[in-house]
Amino acid sequence: MNTTPQKTNSPIEWEAVIGLEVHVQLKTQSKLFSGAPIAYGALPNTQACAIDLGLPGVLPVLNEACVAMAIRLGLSIEGHIAPYSIFARKNYFYPDLPKGYQISQYEHPVVSKGHLNVVFEDGSVKRIGITRAHLEEDAGKSLHEDFSHITALDFNRAGTPLLEIVSEPDLRSAKEAVAYLKTLHALVTHLGICDGNMQEGSFRCDANVSVRPKGQSQFGTRTETKNVNSFRFVEKAISYEIERQIHVLESGGAVIQETRLYDADKNETRSMRSKEEANDYRYFPDPDLLPLVIAPELVESVKKNMPELPWEKQARFQSAYGLSAYDASVLTSQKPLSDYYEETLQRAPEDPKLAANWIMGDLSAFLNKENISIEKSPVTPPQLALLLQRITDGTLSGKLAKTLFETLWEEGGDVDTLIEEKGLKQLTDDDAILKIIEKVLEESPQQLQEYRSGKERLLGYFVGQVMQKTQGKANPQQVNDLLKKMLHPH
Amino acid sequence: MLHTLSLSQLSHGLSQKEFSSVELTRHYLERIKRYDSSLNCYITLCEEEALAQAAAADKILATGSGGPLTGIPMAHKDLFCTKGIKTSCGSKILDNFISPYNATVVQRTLDAGMVLLGKTNLDEFAMGSSNENSYYGPVKNPWDLTRVPGGSSGGSAAAVAARLTPCATGTDTGGSVRQPAALCGITGLKPSYGRISRYGMVAYASSLDQAGPMTVSALDAALLLQVLAGHDSKDSTSLSRPVPSYSEKLTKNLSDLTIGIPEEYFTQDLDPAVGKVLQEAMSALERLGARMKSVRLPNTALGIPAYYVIAPAEASSNLSRYDGVRYGYRCNAPKNLLDLYKRTRGEGFGEEVKRRILVGTYALSSGYYDAYYIKAQKIRRLIREDFMNAFKEVDILLGPTSPTTAFKLGEKVEDPISMYLSDIYTINVNLAGLPALSIPAGSIEGLPVGMQLIGRDFDEMTLLSVGYQYQQITSWHQQQPTLFCE
Numbered sequence: 001m002n003t004t005p006q007k008t009n010s011p012i013e014w015e016a017v018i019g020l021e022v023h024v025q026l027k028t029q030s031k032l033f034s035g036a037p038i039a040y041g042a043l044p045n046t047q048a049c050a051i052d053l054g055l056p057g058v059l060p061v062l063n064e065a066c067v068a069m070a071i072r073l074g075l076s077i078e079g080h081i082a083p084y085s086i087f088a089r090k091n092y093f094y095p096d097l098p099k100g101y102q103i104s105q106y107e108h109p110v111v112s113k114g115h116l117n118v119v120f121e122d123g124s125v126k127r128i129g130i131t132r133a134h135l136e137e138d139a140g141k142s143l144h145e146d147f148s149h150i151t152a153l154d155f156n157r158a159g160t161p162l163l164e165i166v167s168e169p170d171l172r173s174a175k176e177a178v179a180y181l182k183t184l185h186a187l188v189t190h191l192g193i194c195d196g197n198m199q200e201g202s203f204r205c206d207a208n209v210s211v212r213p214k215g216q217s218q219f220g221t222r223t224e225t226k227n228v229n230s231f232r233f234v235e236k237a238i239s240y241e242i243e244r245q246i247h248v249l250e251s252g253g254a255v256i257q258e259t260r261l262y263d264a265d266k267n268e269t270r271s272m273r274s275k276e277e278a279n280d281y282r283y284f285p286d287p288d289l290l291p292l293v294i295a296p297e298l299v300e301s302v303k304k305n306m307p308e309l310p311w312e313k314q315a316r317f318q319s320a321y322g323l324s325a326y327d328a329s330v331l332t333s334q335k336p337l338s339d340y341y342e343e344t345l346q347r348a349p350e351d352p353k354l355a356a357n358w359i360m361g362d363l364s365a366f367l368n369k370e371n372i373s374i375e376k377s378p379v380t381p382p383q384l385a386l387l388l389q390r391i392t393d394g395t396l397s398g399k400l401a402k403t404l405f406e407t408l409w410e411e412g413g414d415v416d417t418l419i420e421e422k423g424l425k426q427l428t429d430d431d432a433i434l435k436i437i438e439k440v441l442e443e444s445p446q447q448l449q450e451y452r453s454g455k456e457r458l459l460g461y462f463v464g465q466v467m468q469k470t471q472g473k474a475n476p477q478q479v480n481d482l483l484k485k486m487l488h489p490h
Numbered sequence: 491m492l493h494t495l496s497l498s499q500l501s502h503g504l505s506q507k508e509f510s511s512v513e514l515t516r517h518y519l520e521r522i523k524r525y526d527s528s529l530n531c532y533i534t535l536c537e538e539e540a541l542a543q544a545a546a547a548d549k550i551l552a553t554g555s556g557g558p559l560t561g562i563p564m565a566h567k568d569l570f571c572t573k574g575i576k577t578s579c580g581s582k583i584l585d586n587f588i589s590p591y592n593a594t595v596v597q598r599t600l601d602a603g604m605v606l607l608g609k610t611n612l613d614e615f616a617m618g619s620s621n622e623n624s625y626y627g628p629v630k631n632p633w634d635l636t637r638v639p640g641g642s643s644g645g646s647a648a649a650v651a652a653r654l655t656p657c658a659t660g661t662d663t664g665g666s667v668r669q670p671a672a673l674c675g676i677t678g679l680k681p682s683y684g685r686i687s688r689y690g691m692v693a694y695a696s697s698l699d700q701a702g703p704m705t706v707s708a709l710d711a712a713l714l715l716q717v718l719a720g721h722d723s724k725d726s727t728s729l730s731r732p733v734p735s736y737s738e739k740l741t742k743n744l745s746d747l748t749i750g751i752p753e754e755y756f757t758q759d760l761d762p763a764v765g766k767v768l769q770e771a772m773s774a775l776e777r778l779g780a781r782m783k784s785v786r787l788p789n790t791a792l793g794i795p796a797y798y799v800i801a802p803a804e805a806s807s808n809l810s811r812y813d814g815v816r817y818g819y820r821c822n823a824p825k826n827l828l829d830l831y832k833r834t835r836g837e838g839f840g841e842e843v844k845r846r847i848l849v850g851t852y853a854l855s856s857g858y859y860d861a862y863y864i865k866a867q868k869i870r871r872l873i874r875e876d877f878m879n880a881f882k883e884v885d886i887l888l889g890p891t892s893p894t895t896a897f898k899l900g901e902k903v904e905d906p907i908s909m910y911l912s913d914i915y916t917i918n919v920n921l922a923g924l925p926a927l928s929i930p931a932g933s934i935e936g937l938p939v940g941m942q943l944i945g946r947d948f949d950e951m952t953l954l955s956v957g958y959q960y961q962q963i964t965s966w967h968q969q970q971p972t973l974f975c976e
Binding site: 050053054055056057058059060061062089091093095098099100101153280282283284287288289290 | 571587593697806851
């Protein structure tokens with residue numbers, strides 16, 4: 001199946017039905033069932049112990065920190081926290097799966113029946129059901145590139161804790177799916193249970209997609225698309241898959257239940273394996289682990305230590321800082337972003353809107369351009385805060401502030417020192433500006449004449465001349481006021 | 491005649507400097523070299539390591555700071571991981587496997603100052619009742635070299651019986667400590683599930699596997715259990731209950747003791763001669779003050795079918811890791827991944843292991859899971875309830891360990907069902923997670939007969955004290971096979 005989907009003018013109006021399975025890598029010190037450390041990018045096979053390697057005789061011991069994280073998520077989505085859940089073995093053979101089975105949860109997940117309210121671009125809100133969230137261990141990695149005729153294995157990732165969060169098939173378009181995913185991403189990063197790094201695979205998504213004629217209650221046959229690991233690709237992959245399925249159905253074919261792989265380079269999904277080829281995972285309760293019993297006291301103690309949730313933070317940003325809903329939602333879309341904003345505000349509380357504009361504007365543009373995460377921004381919150389304060393107190397003009405920001409980004413340094421050294425200080429002294437105005441008027445008798453005879457728009461010309469003479473350091477408004485005062489003495 | 495001494499006598503002799511640990515270790519190493527070629531108890535002999543450990547133990551003993559078992563040699567079933575020493579599990583697939591770590595059981599014996607003579611033979615991955623399923627060849631019964639020693643801990647049982655070690659460890663998933671103990675005329679204890687750590691004990695059926703001591707007497711079993719028992723943070727299923735001082739409480743008066751005799755254990759399935767031996771043992775126990783009471787365990791017959799679903803199901807998953815990828819046997823020149831898996835496992839595993847992997851895979855398959863696995867779990871609960879009901883009326887249960895004495899080598903190899911049935915009295919104890927002790931109680935035509943005592947959860951103490959006191963008034967446990975007396 002490799003037809004290129006084409007848009008057709010169909011008499012039937014189709015509706016997509018989408019459910020997402022998101023694998024959230026939990027931000028812990030050690031693995032789900034062993035004490036081995038988790039460090040991304042470490043030398044191969046240096047982060048795996050006897051347990052992760054599945055040596056004969058080893059046994060898993062549950063990392064309690066992961067349970068607390070699952071409870072955190074469960075509470076945030078108002079889900080059911082199972083007082084009693086079961087770890088099960090998912091059996092299949094693959095070289096990067098050391099034990100020949102993955103320890104996961106099957107019939108009795110730790111969290112079930114939650115929901116997430118997702119705000120779409122048009123401001124509308126939809127409640128998306130979350131079927132379940134369960135704990136499981138990750139596999140290692142098979143490396144095919146860089147080697148000829150062999151597959152190399154890196155077990156560093158083996159045993160890394162994951163929380164798989166499965167949504168109900170409540171999403172109806174690729175855009176809705178992305179909005180849900182972004183909301184979930186903001187949630188898990190705010191909960192402090194995931195670093196949210198999609199490039200490193202800390203937040204991965206599989207999409208279940210089917211289509212049906214609008215109005216039909218029965219679901220169509222679905223496919224599962226794997227390996228969609230950025231918001232952009234999720235949207236593209238789902239859009240492709242919807243169009244592909246519609247095309248298949250409209251050409252009189254049938255959608256096959258199968259697993260498909262998204263190829264970002266070609267922007268298409270390809271069949272990986274059909275239902276018939278699918279593994280029989282032979283799930284059964286893992287006899288090496290006791291049932292996971294969660295006492296109400298544990299849930300209570302997690303509840304007491306819940307961090308502020310992104311939507312709570314968004315509301316606070318709107319009410320406390322007077323931000324628009326849009327600004328507040330952008331700033332709370334990622335925990336590090338909102339942290340950056342609040343750290344800046346702490347030092348420069350005078351103008352929250354100005355801080356928001358700078359972070360969402362100049363800072364974001366620079367970060368995007370150089371593909372740097374905000375945590376690693378060369379301009380730190382204290383630096384930005386001081387810069388903002390120098391704008392508010394009139395030391396810097398908006399234009400000079402941008403120049404200074406660029407210097408801070410490129411070279412770093414102290415804001416006040418740089419203002420001195422580079423002579424970026426705004427000229428605010430009336431007398432000094434008046435002297436320059438007098439000089440400008442002297443040098444432009446012609447224009448002055450015309451102005452006086454009624455050509456008032458020449459005021460802009462004088463302001464421009466003054467700004468030029470001060471190399472932009474004068475405050476244009478102030479120049480404007482002083483000019484008027486001089487040209488129109490009472 | 492150092493090899494005729496019990497653990498407590500050896501302990502006394504070592505502390506009194508009557509002999510050194512090195513002398514004792516040499517004595518056993520010499521016996522092994524002299525006799526083991528006819529028995530095949532040991533897969534690996536650790537001569538160098540043993541002598542070094544013995545020398546270290548002697549230093550500790552010289553300062554008077556050793557524990558009760560410091561300097562005493564012992565053997566581990568080759569299912570326990572031993573750092574730097576081959577751990578084969580009796581399988582070709584692990585013939586080249588050297589563990590980088592010690593099982594908790596092994597570490598505990600080393601910490602106690604015990605000396606590891608070697609690793610004993612077993613049915614491959616502990617699957618078997620005759621020790622004929624070993625890649626390293628069968629073990630012979632020291633009482634009759636044409637007969638099996640029982641299994642799966644056949645090497646440990648035969649080694650203790652022939653005094654090729656003062657004591658050994660075994661593992662018991664469906665009777666693998668008790669049945670060979672009975673067939674070789676020694677004392678073997680399967681403790682309650684969770685009493686001894688399973689960490690580093692290579693898994694066969696995780697919910698049933700439990701390590702246990704294999705010794706000459708109940709007192710020796712108590713001494714070794716003391717070293718092995720206790721909570722281990724590396725095993726989530728090990729319990730943190732306190733460990734009693736077993737050897738100090740063995741003389742507890744038995745006059746309040748009621749012993750249950752399950753009707754289902756004395757039917758036509760039992761060799762009448764074995765039944766007769768047990769009648770005599772009951773009389774002896776009555777002389778010690780115990781009362782006998784008939785009880786019912788109505789679901790007994792369901793145990794074997796339930797076991798042969800649950801154990802293979804768990805095994806099919808536990809043994810998936812032997813895939814030729816990271817360690818162990820790998821087939822020669824695999825063509826592709828599937829070929830690697832098929833030939834590595836096809837060539838590396840023996841017939842019985844493959845049979846159980848197939849049975850277990852089938853039982854867990856989609857569409858069969860409810861009919862087999864779930865149903866077997868329900869039966870498992872019923873069997874445990876049977877025991878719980880019986881323990882409302884009685885303190886322990888008494889029955890045979892095995893329906894017959896040791897059978898001939900090769901006799902049941904072609905008939906797995908008849909082989910499975912030799913565990914009919916032991917399997918349900920594993921399904922219920924209870925402790926049980928097998929002690930020598932008589933002899934039929936020169937072959938030992940074992941008596942099984944089954945206790946309440948974590949009541950190893952009562953079993954050991956009944957065994958101990960029985961052994962004070964009988965001498966079956968002191969009998970030695972004549973071939974290996976010298």
